[in-house]
Amino acid sequence: MTVTTLPTNHQLIEQWRRQPAPLLPLLHAFHERDGYLSEDAMRSVATGLRIPIAELFGTVTFYHHFKRDANERSVPRVCTGPVCVRFGAGQLLEELDGQPMPCAGRCDDPIPVLRDGTAFAGTRAGSLTAHLSPLPPPHPGDFEECVFAHIREPGRAKLDGYRATGGYEALRRAVEELSPEGVIGLVTENGLAGRGGAGFPTGQKWTAVARASGGPKTVVCNADEGEPGCFKDRAILCHDPHAVIEGMLLAGYATGASRGFIYLRYEYPEAFRVLHHALKEAEDAGLLGDSILGSDFAFRIHLRRGAGAYICGEETSLLNSLEGKHPFPRNRPPYPVTHGYEDLPTVVNNVETLAAAAPIVRRGARWYANLGLNGQAGTKIISLSGDIQRPGNYEVPMGLPLKTLLYDWAGGPEAGHTIQAVTMAGLSGGFLAGDDLDVTLDEPSIRSKGSFLGAGGIMVFDDRRDMIAVARDAMAFFAHESCGKCFPCRIGTQRITERLAGEAGPTELSAWIDEVADLGQTMKAMSACGLGLAAPLITESLLKYFPKDVARHVERTGHDVRGDR
Ligand SMILES: Cc1cc2nc3c(=O)[nH]c(=O)nc-3n(C[C@H](O)[C@H](O)[C@H](O)COP(=O)(O)O)c2cc1C
Ligand code: SF4
Numbered sequence: 381m382t383v384t385t386l387p388t389n390h391q392l393i394e395q396w397r398r399q400p401a402p403l404l405p406l407l408h409a410f411h412e413r414d415g416y417l418s419e420d421a422m423r424s425v426a427t428g429l430r431i432p433i434a435e436l437f438g439t440v441t442f443y444h445h446f447k448r449d450a451n452e453r454s455v456p457r458v459c460t461g462p463v464c465v466r467f468g469a470g471q472l473l474e475e476l477d478g479q480p481m482p483c484a485g486r487c488d489d490p491i492p493v494l495r496d497g498t499a500f501a502g503t504r505a506g507s508l509t510a511h512l513s514p515l516p517p518p519h520p521g522d523f524e525e526c527v528f529a530h531i532r533e534p535g536r537a538k539l540d541g542y543r544a545t546g547g548y549e550a551l552r553r554a555v556e557e558l559s560p561e562g563v564i565g566l567v568t569e570n571g572l573a574g575r576g577g578a579g580f581p582t583g584q585k586w587t588a589v590a591r592a593s594g595g596p597k598t599v600v601c602n603a604d605e606g607e608p609g610c611f612k613d614r615a616i617l618c619h620d621p622h623a624v625i626e627g628m629l630l631a632g633y634a635t636g637a638s639r640g641f642i643y644l645r646y647e648y649p650e651a652f653r654v655l656h657h658a659l660k661e662a663e664d665a666g667l668l669g670d671s672i673l674g675s676d677f678a679f680r681i682h683l684r685r686g687a688g689a690y691i692c693g694e695e696t697s698l699l700n701s702l703e704g705k706h707p708f709p710r711n712r713p714p715y716p717v718t719h720g721y722e723d724l725p726t727v728v729n730n731v732e733t734l735a736a737a738a739p740i741v742r743r744g745a746r747w748y749a750n751l752g753l754n755g756q757a758g759t760k761i762i763s764l765s766g767d768i769q770r771p772g773n774y775e776v777p778m779g780l781p782l783k784t785l786l787y788d789w790a791g792g793p794e795a796g797h798t799i800q801a802v803t804m805a806g807l808s809g810g811f812l813a814g815d816d817l818d819v820t821l822d823e824p825s826i827r828s829k830g831s832f833l834g835a836g837g838i839m840v841f842d843d844r845r846d847m848i849a850v851a852r853d854a855m856a857f858f859a860h861e862s863c864g865k866c867f868p869c870r871i872g873t874q875r876i877t878e879r880l881a882g883e884a885g886p887t888e889l890s891a892w893i894d895e896v897a898d899l900g901q902t903m904k905a906m907s908a909c910g911l912g913l914a915a916p917l918i919t920e921s922l923l924k925y926f927p928k929d930v931a932r933h934v935e936r937t938g939h940d941v942r943g944d945r
Contacts (some may be wrong), residue, residue, distance in 0.1 A: 384670065386413050390912050393428035397627055402427060403439075403686050403704030408422055410676040412497060415453030417446050419583040424606060439706050440909070442863075444481070445646045445688035449942040455639040456495040457481035462807070463765045469501050481607035481777035482690065482857055484647040487765035487839070488772045489514050492647070496852075499649050501675065513611075513618040517772040520789040524751055526759045527632055527735045528775040531620045537654055539661040542622035543736065548667060550741035550841030551629050555675040558741075560590060563634040565670070571744035571757030575731030576602050577805065577834040577910065579823055580736075581838060585727060588717035590637040593723035597637035599628050600702070600728045601719065603644040603651070604686055604693035604713030608857060609837030612761040612773045613731035616642070617651040621658035622737065625681065630741055631727050632679040641721070644696050655683055657813060674707060692860035694909050695728040697863065708865045709909040710747045712860065730835070732761055753779030756822040762835050766802075769795050769820075778822045782812075785821065801925060805834025807854045808910070808918030813925035831917065832926070848933045852880035852920045858915040871910030872903040880933075889931055889940030 387395070392413070396406040404431065410421040417440060426433040440446050447453065455912045458464075458473045461483025467490040473480060476493065485491040486501055493500045493508055500509035516528050524835070535541030549705040554563050568583025589597060601624060605613040628640045644652055657679055662668045670678045684702060686692050692701045696710035699721050720726020736758070738747045747780060749757040756778035762785060764769040769791030785793060786799065793799050801813035805935055812819065819825045826833050841850055859873035876899055879892065886892040900916030907913050923930055 385602065385945050389424040389773065393424060394467055397428050399671050400639065400682055400741060401702045403431070403705070404687060404701065407687065408685060409616070411446060413445070414450075415496075417448055417452050418450070425672055429704065435706070439704070442707060443687035444802055452479075453744050454496060454752045455479055456493050457484075457751060457785060459484040459486065459492040459596040461487065461857075462850060463609065464819055465486040465847075466766070467491050467854065472505065481647070481688070482860060485605050485611045485614050485645065486513070486678060487611055487763065487837075489610055494647060494649075497647050497649055501649065509855070510650075512654075513614050514772065516615055516774065519775070519777075521784075523759075523777045523780075525738050525752060525775045526748060527616065527620075527623070527761060528773075529739065531616070531923075533767060536620055537619055537658065538620060539658070539665060542620070546742055547622055547738075548626055549896060550738035551626055552673055553631055554633050555673050555740060558859060560634045563630055563741060564590060566741055566745045567634070570740050570748040571752075572733065572736055572740060572748065573757075573762065574730055575732035575736070575835065577607070577808070578601065579832075579834075582729065582733055585729070586656060589637070589725045589727050592718045594718075595636070596634055596639055597632075597722040597724060598726040599631045599635070599637045599640040600695075600698065600726060601628055601640065601642040602693060602698060602728055603648075603731050604629070605645050605648075605731070605835075606690035606693045607808060607835050607837055607862075608761060608854075609765055609803060609806040609839040611763045611765075611834045612836065614648050614775055616650055616731050616735050616761075616772045617648065618654050621651075622662065623735040623738060624655075624731055625662050626644060627670070627737035628681060628735045629672070629679055631729060631734065635675050635725070635727055637725075637727065638678055638680070638799075640679060641702060642681060643682050643692070643702060644683065644685050644691075646686050652683070652685060659683060662777055666752065689863075690857075691863045691909075694911070697909070698728065699726065708863050711908060716782050726909060743895075746800075752822075753777045754820070755779070756820075760821060760833065761804075762821065762838055764840070765789055767797065767841035767845070768840045769794065769801070771842075776821055779825075780821045782817055782819050782821055782838075785838075786817075793840065793842045797844065799840055800843045801841045801847060801850075803841075803854075804831040805838045805914070806837030806839075807918070808914035809834055809852075809858060810914075810921035812921070816925075831921065836918070846929075847922060847926045848880060849930055851918050852877060854918045855880055855915065858911060858918075860913060862915075866908050866912055868899075868902045869908075869915070872899045872912070873915050875899055876915075879937075880919070882933065882937040886938070887934065887937060889934045892928070892934045892937075896923075 456478040486492040500508035617816040701707040831938040
């Protein structure tokens with residue numbers, strides 16, 4: 381019989397304390413060993429990393445994943461995101477006696493359950509299975525893909541499979557034929573903009589880091605993907621991890637960075653294993669480390685896991701989280717390009733942005749730019765879910781009509797039903813409905829309707845859905861995830877959730893609308909990050925497209941408050 385000896389507190393501290401960004405991996409190591417973070421573990425971490433114990437408590441309790449009670453060790457967490465609710469998340473939660481978890485990024489494969497570090501999916505307690513993320517559906521259009529062009533090929537997640545279709549050729553081209561400015565030139569000319577939500581031009585970001593003084597410089601891959609309805613990064617990470625690693629290497633070469641981090645959301649344990657293996661393969665093959673491909677370029681990547689906090693996807697909150705600080709967003713300026721990780725110049729890019737870099741360097745700026753339609757550059761991956769026949773990740777040419785995606789590519793709604801509304805940018809872009817579903821999938825078109833494409837999550841709601849309840853749950857998500865740093869966001873998201881839940885507030889329609897609009901405007905004027913700026917779009921778009929539903933809701937609230945029903 382083999383007896384496994386668990387590592388001691390001292391051994392765990394010694395393993396991690398000299399590593400870059402040690403707090404999260406150390407906390408995870410204790411959490412995995414004991415199933416929760418005990419008082420004793422917390423004290424050891426505080427002493428080992430020289431963090432005041434009160435500060436450490438504040439940081440640890442901010443994250444949803446870390447359990448502090450030994451009795452909760454094996455309690456599963458069940459996704460209660462907008463799509464999973466429709467698939468019966470409430471019932472599954474009861475069956476498993478679990479804890480609710482905000483959207484876990486598996487809307488194409490519901491319902492995700494996390495137990496003992498493994499992700500399962502299924503709609504009933506007896507049908508849960510642990511399996512790898514679904515591949516993107518077969519590409520339905522006549523258009524060429526960029527990021528997904530090879531992702532469906534067998535063995536693509538392994539180094540040999542990746543190399544079989546040109547993998548690491550862009551890196552070779554960069555270090556052997558191109559200067560760092562040459563790589564930045566290619567990424568700038570093609571019009572690539574960030575795919576994580578804000579759409580900032582990638583070439584401009586890389587140029588700013590290349591020109592910034594101080595070092596070592598850092599490249600951070602933002603793989604936190606916490607936006608409800610977004611699950612594209614998970615597909616890339618699970619099935620094409622070397623594309624992301626090669627993208628980070630190109631960013632490092634172009635900007636003069638020598639270290640990289642992948643910050644992966646905790647809810648993707650299978651992606652963690654795939655990435656861990658891919659990084660080891662790349663190191664063993666001399667693609668990471670010193671003298672990469674015989675050049676004088678040196679670059680190392682460290683894999684770090686978050687611990688369940690949507691706000692950690694915001695780049696400055698992510699940087700604080702990596703540094704072991706309380707993950708509040710930072711005040712900006714200064715921006716991460718000059719004052720990022722450890723206050724040094726840092727590129728933060730989304731997974732999809734980085735995965736597009738290698739094909740662009742291999743095939744040229746013009747090729748990528750021409751993939752878009754009607755003057756829009758490149759492609760965008762849309763995570764499509766909800767009341768649609770073929771949910772999944774679709775790489776569309778920028779500028780494709782939304783209805784072509786919904787009806788021709790994804791089969792439209794279930795027979796006998798119509799599409800009532802869709803969300804944009806996951807939840808952050810609010811709703812689009814009615815004639816506004818005639819937009820094309822690009823920022824100018826969607827912004828002209830008061831929304832934005834962002835990270836590209838689109839959830840579909842058919843005519844059976846109660847849009848007031850959908851809006852209430854969306855606002856409850858923002859209230860739950862508001863980090864609390866800004867008073868208007870912390871209180872505003874809470875108050876609006878209560879109004880949408882029919883709890884107290886004005887019982888007269890115009891007063892109700894004025895109050896909700898006032899809360900939204902204050903949040904927009906006073907919030908320090910995109911969460912507080914975006915949340916009011918939920919109620920603005922609800923009022924725009926569903927005024928009669930709002931009027932009925934307020935009337936019902938009035939009856940309830942007066943008790944005359
Ligand atoms: C509340 C909030 C959450 C965010 N979550 C993510 C995320 O999960 N992944 C991501 O790449 N960007 C996220 N962003 C955007 C990042 O702050 C940042 O703009 C992005 O990582 C930059 O990469 P890109 O230029 O390649 O898009 C979020 C922003 C906000 C305000
Ligand atoms: S806007 Fe909200 S989430 Fe963003 S920093 Fe302020 S309180 Fe935190």
